[in-house]
Amino acid sequence: MKEKTLKTVKVRRWKFTILLILVGILTAGLFYTSYYEISNLLKNNNLQLTGLSKYINSFTISLSVAIVLVIFLFSFHKDFSHISSHIRKVRRGDFTEQIDVDRIHKNSKLYNTAREFNVMSNKLNNTIKDVVNMTNSVKHHSKTLELISKEEEINGGKLNYMTEDIKLSLEAQGEYLDDAFNGLCGVYEKVDVVDESLLVMRDDVEKKIKIASAGKDSFNYLNREINSLVNLLEENISRADSLKLHIHNLKEFVENVENANEKVGILTLIANVEDDNDKQPEANKEIKALSDEIEESIKSISTTFEDIDKDLRNLHHDVKGTKDTLHSQNKRFNSINKYSYAIDEFLKYSQYNIDKNLEVLRDIVDSKEEIFAFRENIANANICITEKVENVSSISNRQLENTWKIKDYSKDLFSLSKNLKKELEEFKVK
Incomplete structure (x- = not known):
């Protein structure tokens, strides 16, 4: 169960990285397109008030979407980093701490994953304690x-x-x-x-x-x-x-x-x-x-x-x-x-x-x-x-x-x- 959970976390980490790259490319493309169009209109003196407003609105919307995406991705990355650091401790054999699920949004899949991982970690910790006690008794x-x-x-x-x-x-x-x-x-x-x-x-x-x-x-x-x-x-x-x-x-x-x-x-x-x-x-x-x-x-x-x-x-x-x-x-x-x-x-x-x-x-x-x-x-x-x-x-x-x-x-x-x-x-x- 522990091995399966670690593999799931690794897959989601790669997906998050790819999504972050795509959002960055999309945001950069929007900025570049808006900036390129506005620059061409200014050079040709063909910029009208309505066209300028349209481009400004487009630029504002793109910037807002990018900011929202960055905030969302940063929050997701923060939760994911918290889980990832705890997983690394578990991989090293440290079961003394558990994931703080209160720091994760309850409606997200990461919340359920963190809870399941805590149950698994607690069960492994108790099992290891029992095995150690039994070994000492033996x-x-x-x-x-x-x-x-x-x-x-x-x-x-x-x-x-x-x-x-x-x-x-x-x-x-x-x-x-x-x-x-x-x-x-x-x-x-x-x-x-x-x-x-x-x-x-x-x-x-x-x-x-x-x-x-x-x-x-x-x-x-x-x-x-x-x-x-x-x-x-x-x-x-x-x-x-x-x-x-x-x-x-x-x-x-x-x-x-x-x-x-x-x-x-x-x-x-x-x-x-x-x-x-x-x-x-x-x-x-x-x-x-x-x-x-x-x-x-x-x-x-x-x-x-x-x-x-x-x-x-x-x-x-x-x-x-x-x-x-x-x-x-x-x-x-x-x-x-x-x-x-x-x-x-x-x-x-x-x-x-x-x-x-x-x-x-x-x-x-x-x-x-x-x-x-x-x-x-x-x-x-x-x-x-x-x-x-x-x-x-x-x-x-x-x-x-x-x-x-x-x-x-x-x-x-x-x-x-x-x-x-x-x-x-x-x-x-x-």
């Missing part, structure tokens, strides 16, 4: 998408690094668990040996009770002492059974931690490889739940270690008390003649078993610190893995947020391109 969205893309690239690298780090931590924790499991198995075997020895001692004591009850009155005291010894041995057996139960529970807790760590490793790899961002939060929730389960198992392991330590101290104290009791009874049995040999052999055998059990218990107590060290290593490794899993979950959440941002910006870009296309479709081009 530029802003493109820059934002570029920054999000770079952040996604960085987060991807961090996620890969953290996944490898978690994998190494899980392997280290697995080694700690293997060491702790092997140590606990050794302690369990030693406690089992102590338990079997105490059972044998209890059977021997019951046999010796029958022998002692068939003796003289002097064995009544011995019977009471042996009954007391049986009670002590029963307490020792109860302590050993409690210790075996705690160690068995500890083995189960360790196995649960190993299984949970394997699941965490698998889910972490799945969360890293998974393409669907909507499934990543579910995997992170499962990982977090397993981490909490591991933490609770570690706390149970710590509590079980404390119970084992308490049982070991009590068992050690009880066995030592049993040894002291047997030692004091051994002195009393020396004064007894009847059945003394059998009882003496029993006491020697019991003393041997007790010494052996004390040696085993000392080994268990010595290995306690090592087992507690395993517990600390497992707890620290679990805390480290939990922190790393939380970091992975945080990065996955940021990736999900960036995905939604990309979707929103993509919708905005699509809307901007659609509006831009709608703006440009109003123009007809070749």
